[in-house]
Amino acid sequence: MNHQLSTMLYVHVPFCSSKCGYCVFHSIPKPGDDIIVSYFKKLEKDFEREKENAGKLESLFIGGGTPGYLSPTNLERLFTLIQNNFSISEKAEISIECNPESLTEEKIKIIEGFANRVSLGIQSFNEAHRKILGRAGDMRNVYESIEILNNSKINNISCDIIYGIPSQNVKDFEADIRTVVSYKIFTHFSAYSLTFEENSEITSLYSEDEKDDFETVSAEMWELIPEIIKNTGFKRYEISNYSLKGKECKHNVDTWFGGKYLGFGPAASSFDGNVRWTQRELSEWLRGEPAIYDRISxxxxxxxxxxxxxxxxxxxxxxxxxxxxxxxxxxxxxxxxxxxxxxxxxxxxxxxxxxxxxxxxxxxxxxxxxxxxxxxxxxxxxxxxxxxxxxxxxxxxx
Ligand code: SF4
The missing domain is CATH 1.10.10 (Arc Repressor Mutant, subunit A)
Incomplete structure (x- = not known):
């Protein structure tokens, strides 16, 4: 196993505009200002304590939750904190996750001064399907966010798509993927099949038979993707990830191949080349409870x-x-x-x-x-x- 310092950093921002029906990620809808203040205080302390374990960063991923939900002032604060504590390589890939309903021109101006990659959580271009998923905002927000990104300096933009949505047929799904690749601003997309997790709201709404049917259609949709993206320049490079040549998400590829990373924020994982450990969820994390270690041979x-x-x-x-x-x-x-x-x-x-x-x-x-x-x-x-x-x-x- 490798023993050099981590050159990858992950920061989890657990806040969102609302809770999506399928979500089992650690996310807090509409947090109060006091929670955000405590979050930053703890994050600052953790950065200070752990910074010695990071080398010059080759990639940085700010995920969530919805990091783009933070106010312009808090986004600036987050970026300054990172810059003050870590050294970042000039060529580093710096990604941040945003959602259409909370992305604004003011925020993108701040984001483009720090990050060079945005991952936009669109999930579907069909208003009815977005509603079934319980996504915040509407299609107007989706188109506006694409416009905002189109006018920004960010030229590496990914889009998240979900398929296997109740009432979605293969043609609807095909339309979603065709729309993604028709927008020249997207260099990458991730397509995930909707999973009915035990604790998510959407799971209780459908019978087991219905969920089996959605899964069968999902498999069909996944198999169709290479055909839909033929001649567009996009290629599948991982089971759920597709990109133009050279636009693969370096942070994710390095993580899958066992690269070392330091994770900050509630529920964030770290990996030192052998041991993986995961921070607690927000309230325990704020109380300073220790991370959970996953020790395997x-x-x-x-x-x-x-x-x-x-x-x-x-x-x-x-x-x-x-x-x-x-x-x-x-x-x-x-x-x-x-x-x-x-x-x-x-x-x-x-x-x-x-x-x-x-x-x-x-x-x-x-x-x-x-x-x-x-x-x-x-x-x-x-x-x-x-x-x-x-x-x-x-x-x-x-
Ligand atoms: S935006 Fe993402 S993290 Fe937030 S509630 Fe929806 S699925 Fe969960």
Whole structure:
């Protein structure tokens, strides 16, 4: 596992305009000013305490909740706090999540002075479907927010879409995706199937049979996406993520491939290369209760990272570790290498032997492509079928 300082930062802003019917994220609708003041005080303390564990930041993701819900003054405050505590590489990808109903021209002026990527939570271009999801605002807000972004200096813009919405048919879904790719401002989109989580409001509104039907239509919609985006320049690079060439979300790719990140704010996770820990929800977090640690063995962690990488079209390269004179190491160490320079892990030859057997069996089921390289190295990428049945890959690798 790698032991350098974290070069990725995540900040969770848990506030929103209202609570969407399907939401199980940690979010507080319409918070009072006192809560926001306490949030900033605690965030400042945590930044101060943890900043030594961060190196020069290569990516920064401000997610939520709805960070764009913050007032212009609070957005400025957040950006200043980050700048005062961390060093940010000039080429860093800096993303912030916004929603149409709370994005304004005044806010985008502040955002463009700090961030270079915006993720806009549209979810659907159909007013009725947005209502079923319980999204705040209306289509007028959606079009206005697109206009605001179009007039801004931000030129890396992602859009979130949800499918499998009750009453949505395949044609409606196709129209949503076609609308996304028709807007030249979008360089990336994420499309997630609506999930009926136990604690969400929407779940109690539909019978089990109805939910099964939505799932069946969802699967059909997912399979249709490559066809809809053909010849648009967009490509699927992860099960739920699509982008123009070079516009993949670097922060997410690095996270999936096991990069180290520091997470701040309530419910934010951090990962130090081996251990993952998650902060408590707002009230416990404000009281200073300790984070929850997820301790698993190094081998289990490696398996987890390896599986996550196979949700992407990048896959992994596995090759013998070379000594200084470019000969394979006699101790039989291997390197598992992802798409970025820091996604590289040393593992034993017995780990690779075990892995190879499982990978070959997945290859014979048509879920993976295993490519042989010279000097005992090989590459592994999921096939289209492998992305569809990724759960099968995960099950077999565990
Ligand atoms: S905007 Fe996002 S975080 Fe906020 S309530 Fe809706 S789904 Fe949840």
């Amino acid at each position: 190094e081998k289990e962690r490696m398996n987890e990272i390896f599986m996550m990488g196979l949700r992407t079209v990048f896959g992994w390269e596995i090759k013998p570790e070379m000594s200084d004179n470019n000969r394979p190491q006699t101790v039989g160490q291997f390197k598992i290498i992802g798409p970025y320079k820091n996604n590289s892990y040393s593992v034993s030859s017995s780990y690779v032997e075990d892995l190879k057997e499982k990978l070959l069996s997945l290859k014979s089921s048509g879920l993976l492509d295993v490519l042989n390289f010279d000097a005992g190295g090989f590459g592994v990428v999921p096939t289209e079928k492998g992305l569809t049945f990724w759960n099968e890959i995960a099950l077999q690798l565990v």
